Structure formats: structure tokens, C-alpha cells
Amino acid sequence: MASSTHEFATDKIGWPRGRWLRWRHRVPASFGVAAVLVLVAIGAAWLAPYNPYQEHVTLRDALQPPSLHHWLGTDQLGRDVFSRILFGGRVSLGLGIFAVSIAASLGSASGLFGGYRGGWWDHALMRVVDALQAFPTLILAIGITAVIGTGVVGVTVAIGVVTIPIFARLARARVLQVRTLDYVEAAHAVGASGVRTMARCILPNVAGPLIVQASVSLSFAILIEAGLSFLGLGVQPPTPSWGNMINEGKEFLEQAPWLVFAPGGMIFVTVMTFNFLGDAMRDRLDRAGPA
């Protein structure tokens, strides 16, 4: 209990301070890892040593343990696991980023508008958000894939729908905080339109927490995609995604555990990176003080 009160107050949920990774280094460090993950996903076609769809169904090629030729071994159809992980990352990350971007834009815009305008739009919006948040996430996502169907489109819509409410709620709450501040009043006084006030005055001042939330939601989206694909309701084989690779690999858990633990490790590293990035950005925003 030797630390000062100031330290207690500022270091809420974050990482305990230490020499080895100071808090001011955490944002660039986790951002760097996240950037590498995204770049590897983009460059999968150039980086993958083998064609991820190429099957070699001979006893010699299937279920090979990790070796110099196949860094992470081969699967039951003789496909190179490392190449499939790179391409799977493209699907898992790409889908997550796309779904979260759409959800963040729609959710933030509606929350911004609701918080700024108030009235029936705000009431209706909040009731819809309440209804959407009344479902446990995965159950809602499963219900949506039941309606839309499995595959990339179903998963993207499912992630989008379960992610929109948090952005709408967050944007609305922040707008309610800044709506009555002097600079918004000033914008009204000089005759700025509602849209201009929202876009030029309010949005830049509420964007920080939304960006933090985007990072956390991305890790969440990757977990949902992996979960749905693992259950066979998400991205369908032969297109590789980390979740469906684990689903296919679990049948061979005893003979070829790398089929499960290699993609599982990638999901873990990616989710942890984006959680860490979100945490670090939130701490930095907290220290910088409110907008």
C-alpha cells in the first residue's frame, strides 16, 4: 500500500506500472503489434508459402507435425496450416474491421443525433437499444444467422447488429455531456446549422471514447466471428477463418493438436492486442481529462 493516492486514482483498471513497459509506451507498442497483424493479413497472398486451398490427400502429406517445410504442420487434407492462418487472419480481421466500422458509424451517428435532438427520435432509439441489449450477445448473433443464413454476410450482419447499441449509447451519453457547453452554445449563436454543429463541434469532442470502444469492439467481433464459425454458423469451409479452422481441427485434437492451438493462439494474440490497445488509449484519455 505504499503508492500515493494520485496513483490509485489514475491507475484504475489498467496495467500496474513498471519499468519494463511504461504506460506511455503502451499505446505505440500495442498499436505497433496491431498494425503488424493487419499488414500480415493484407499481405497474406505474398507471405503465405503455400496455396491455402491446395489439398494433398495422401498419407504422407496429411496431419504433418510442424517442420521446416510446414512451420505449423499440415491439416487433414494436407493443406499448410501456416498459410491458412495467414489467409484466415485476412477473413477474421477483415470481417471484424468491416463490421465494426459499419456498426460504429451507424451507432455513433444515431446516438449523436438522438442525444443532440432529443424528443421522440431519442426515445425510440433508446428503446431499440434496450431491446437489442436485452439479448445475450451470442444468442442474438445466432438468432440473426438463423434468419440471414450462415456465411460471411450473416456473420457480418450479426456482428454489426450486436455492436451498434454500445456505440449508440456511448455517443448519446457523451453528447448529453457536451451539448450544453459554451462552445456549442457559441456555434448556435453564430447561426451554425444543427448538422454543422454536430459534425464540427460535437463529433470531434466525443470521438475519443468512440475510438477506444472501436478497439475493444474489434476484439469482441473477432471472438464472435470465431465463436460462430467454430459452431459451423459463420464463415464456411474451405474459406479459412480462425474459428472454422479450430472447428475442423478439433476432430484431430489427439493426433494433431496444432490444428486447434495454432489458430487459437492467433485469436488470443489478436484479441489481447486490441483489448490492450483499447485499455491503453482509455487510460491516456482519462489522464488527458474530459473534452
Add this chain to the structure above:
Amino acid sequence: MLRYVAARLAAMVLVMLLVSACVFVLMRVLPGDPVVAMVGMMDVSASTLAGMRHSLGLDRPLPVQFVVWLGNVAHGNLGVSIRSREPVTGVLLSHVPVTLELAALSLAVAVMVAIPFAMLAVRHHGRWLDRMLTAGSLVGVSFPGFVLALGLIYLMSLRLRWLPPTGYVSPVDDLADNLKLMIMPTLTLGLTSAGLLTRLLRGQLLEEISHGYVRTARAKGATERAIMVSHVLRNALVPFTTVLGNEAGVLLSGAVITETIFALPGVGRLAVENVLNRDLPVIQGVVLWSALLYLSINLAVDLIYGVLDPRVRYG
């Protein structure tokens, strides 16, 4: 207090109505005719199909169908499963005990890990033990449950041969076998929740410990143990209970993936099997059940606030 409960219940009914409307509309916009799905591969004439549609009320206008459906739901009648032809309410209730047992055991593990770990981390704040525990809890939050589950099966069943990998035995039939089969699913869910709860509680404890009342208690000569347990922990438990309630809601509505991996016949597995079979009345039932449970637990949590923290006033 009563007024607050009444207002919350009214709001809950409104949200449940919206939820029901969402579920109803979603299920009706689906491509495909439910009557055709019911008869399956059988060769049935168009007039028989029309007769079935009429007897099920599917030829009436949508708003009328919704009101009739809502009335049935309010009476606990969720329809009949397309595949098994059994009443959905009965099917759902037969899967609830498994989910209930799993949720109770997992929450117990989560709380038993989270509270001592968070208190240890705060006691050693900023030192290596705190760092290890915080890193461990971040790993817990980021670790996908299904990878942990498969890791446990690989280690405990396939390598060490200590536990049977999957299956379910009712505790009424054989309690020892039941508990043996529940160890891995419970650890999977409990440890994942424990990560989140430890992180949250550590943060709350650190915030509480910086308040003036702790200094006052110390000045009055209270022991560190008494301060931590009866002052700091009690205050920090308020937000902790919210997240615990949320976790309980998620677990009780069906730990979908864990139940599927360990072949436990719970509500979550029921949902997945019926999505794959496109048995919509059952999915509808599971989704409604989840929403109702989730909202009820959130209300219960809000009411528990007052017990944990008498300063909380319901207005």
C-alpha cells in the same frame, strides 16, 4: 422502493414487448414456408397445405398473428417444435436444469478466484504479484473459451486421462459422475469470467482504498484485514455485482459454445442444434427465454444494490 420496482417492471414489460415483436418479425421475414418445412419430404396436396395454414392461423393478417402469438406466449405456449413435434416450452424446460447447474458452478468458481486474486493484487499493488495477477486476468479476458475448453480436453482427457472428455450424467442418477463431467466445463466458463471480474474488482478496490474513510478507519486503529473486508470490499462489490449479474445472465441463457464442446444438453446447445436444423419455434423460444432471464437478472441486481450499499436510493 415499491414505486421504483413497479416502474422498472413496467419498463421491462415494454422492452419484452419490443423484443417479442423483433423476434416475431424476424421469424416471419424468413424465406420459406413454415408449413412446407413442417411436412418436410411428404407429398402433400395444395389444398392440404392451405388447410394446415388455416388451422395454424398463418393465413391471417400479420398484426392478428402477432397478437394471437403474444397471447400464447403470455400463457407459456411457445408453439410446437417442427422437428420433434413436442411443445417448445417442454423442450426448453428439459434443457434448463443442465444450464442452471453449469451456470451456478461456473459463477462459484469465478467468484472464488476473482475476490481473493483482486484483494491480493491490491495488497501488493505495483509489485510483481500484482503484475502477474493483472497479466493473468487480461489473459483470462482475451482467451477464447473454446480454445481453453479444447486445451483442457487435450490435457486432462487425452494426455493425462484423468477426466472423461465429454458427456452428461444427471446428478440425480450419479452425483460423482456428474461432478466429474462438470469439472472441465465449469473451469472453462469460471476462469474466463474470473479474468473479467478480477480486473474489475482490482480497479474498484484501488479506487475505494484512496477514499478518506479508509484513512479514518486506519486512524481509529482498525486492522488492515478489517478495513479491506468490511469497508473497502463491501463498497467495491456494488459495480462488481452488476458485472456478476451480467455474467449470470449470459451463463443462464446458455453457454452455447461450452455446452456444444462438452456435449451438455443445455439451453445453448439446444439453440445451436436448432439453428442448424432451422427449427424456428425452438429458436424463438430460446431467444425469448434468454431475453426474459437477462432482463430479470439485471432488475434483481439493481435491487441488490440497496442491500450492498444503503446509500443507494431508488427514485
